[in-house]
Amino acid sequence: MPTFVYMTRCDGCGHCVDICPSDIMHIDPTYRRALNIEPNMCWECYSCVKACPQNAIDCRGYADFAPLGHSVRVRREEEKGTISWKIRFRDGREKTFVSPITTKPWGQAIERLADLPPPSEEEVNSQQLCFEPEALKIEGGLPTISKDKFKQGVYY
């Protein structure tokens, strides 16, 4: 389902251009609105659909194998922490789904490592990564194994 843009809804804000991983959402120079310039390089990832503040972007299944008359619509709401989907089959049946996208207030839960105390020399020279061993949540620290346990040959 390559994406397409509804002429009357798009205001040319460019959010889709900023987010598209495939660099295929561009602003049309004549209409000053977004369009998919390369539908055959669209992964139908929905990044642009989710990012559009005007709900102006939709997908129509790839012409090679998807008959017309279906839709898969989405609304992603960061402040609510949810994503809602509505699937409409060609024959008119509908299914809806709602899932969480985060458990924390958006953009506030992640620490700045630069604000933490710097690591000790001992930690620098160990095999530990940041927040280890605590973040492993196991007794006895980071697992290790003797070099002698690795042997050459066709056996295991």
Next chain:
Amino acid sequence: MRYKTVYEDCDILVVGGGMGGCGAAFEARHWGRDLRIVVAEKANIDRSGAVAQGLYAINCYMGMRWGENQPEDHVRYARNDLMGMVREDLAYDMARHVDSAVHKFEEWGLPIMRDPETGRYQREGKWQIMIHGESYKPIVAEAARKSADKIYNRIMVTHLLMDENHPNRIGGAIGFNVRTGDLHVFRAKAVIVGAGGASHIFKPRSVGEGMGRTWYAPWSSASAYALPIMAGAKMTQMENRIVLCRFKDGYGPVGAYFLHLKTYTQNAYGEEYESKWYEHTKEMVGEYIDHHPTPTCLRNHAFLMEVAAGRGPIHMVTTEAFQDPHKETVGWENFLGMTVGQAVVWASQDIDPKYINPELTTSEPYVMGSHATCSGAWASGPEDISPDEYFWGYNRMMTVEGLFGAGDALGGTAHAFSSGSFTEGRLAAKAAVKFVRDHARDPVKVSDEQIERRRREIYKPLEHYEIYRNEIVAGTVSPHYILPIHGLQRLEKIMDEYVGGISVNYMTNEPLLKMGLEKLRILQEDLEKVGAEDLHQLQRAWELKHRVIASECVTQHTLFRQETRWPGYYYRGDYMKLDDENWHVLTVSRRDPESGEWTLEKAPVYHLID
């Protein structure tokens, strides 16, 4: 030239801001508080890499806190699935750290499902846990953004730069901004390649409007391989391409269906078929067919044989499981969370898996390093566990000094998936910080001459197009240039027909591979004449060049390994059996950056002894 040059001098440059690159940027800050850490990303790190769309499962989690699995168990699992061959030191090292990454993801807000009875993470299978991961990538990207000094989005990195003060040492990277066209020169003391593996090197099943609906993202353009190869780094297991058994047309994932929903496969006549091919497969691979779980490639093999015998298509039996409303919801949300396209295919074709058993297919081959395959750069392991042949000073450092890798870029580390790729980025970053500190008095030199040489190469497709465009009235046919899409389709056709793609049922042999190499050589000559009409096409031109270099490496490796190690992924018609006597080894290649000549060698496989 109308574009300006932007210089960035940094200590650590991360190329590619996917899961591996974000892990690297995050971790580098912890160990390198006073270092300048920079990320260069082709798209926008909020939605880039293979996890851009989201994921519904984290496929690599030990669960050591609950005694579920230990790192050794994961090593055994990964090597078994890859028919005996992975870098077990790298696999062990990733596995012992991966749980801490997953625990951080949960703290950062990633919704991980819990088993209501045990309170533990909800298991999909032995290694997989289930998540509501639509925002997996934006969450992880935030961690990277809060750590890095600067993130450059929309930079297509075309080449690594070499230090001219020391032989075989990295000096940074160069590329262009796909919006402004400016040349970006990154001079760095260490570089971590976190770029993507390769979709679109083999012809996809869908070649029309749907050609973008590949299993792996179409923006995974093999930069993970081309960048190190062009810098002269050694590569390993590049022949080990992967073929995926997936829902037809949309390539929707089957993991949750098999493992959690307990759906199963049958042929067109409702028969179980895998057991029928047991003796036949045993003839080819010996006792590997008796291993549990059955290696992914061997299950593919039974699928292919059954279809070739005229009893296709293969169906997934969903109609039983989907009577349970909870399982039905999981089945749909699984797609919506990571492969929306499959939901669209089913909606458009009125396939409701509650009433219809959907078709499965086998995909075109992909080259990548983080799923059930392990192509990538030959890299050092950690000092505390790696055998001597696998250790040269810094964990995850390639054979070019100061050049590190994570995710798809790292060879020999199968089954890392998203969490393992992030973890590999962390491991590479800690080692890169150490490398920078150890070489603090040893500055790198990148001369203007080196930059100028690359600059001319980078913009050549734009100039070439400009010169010859007005020779023709209009349209896409010129006697003097080909467009990136033309070159891509030629590449896909060569790889498909000569190197074992879908149209030949994944079959190749020495004569075919040698012909394929010759055609790839000529394609590379023609790519000197690729034309780009704008910056977007310039990005496509460089993605294509990366894909072609990686494809040459894949073909060289496929030619070198004279056996059929992974039936179901590809077949060497001239050596149809697995050959442990001669080929229980890792293949390692190097392309001489000056001459373009390849050398290949065997490297030992070290196994963890029970």
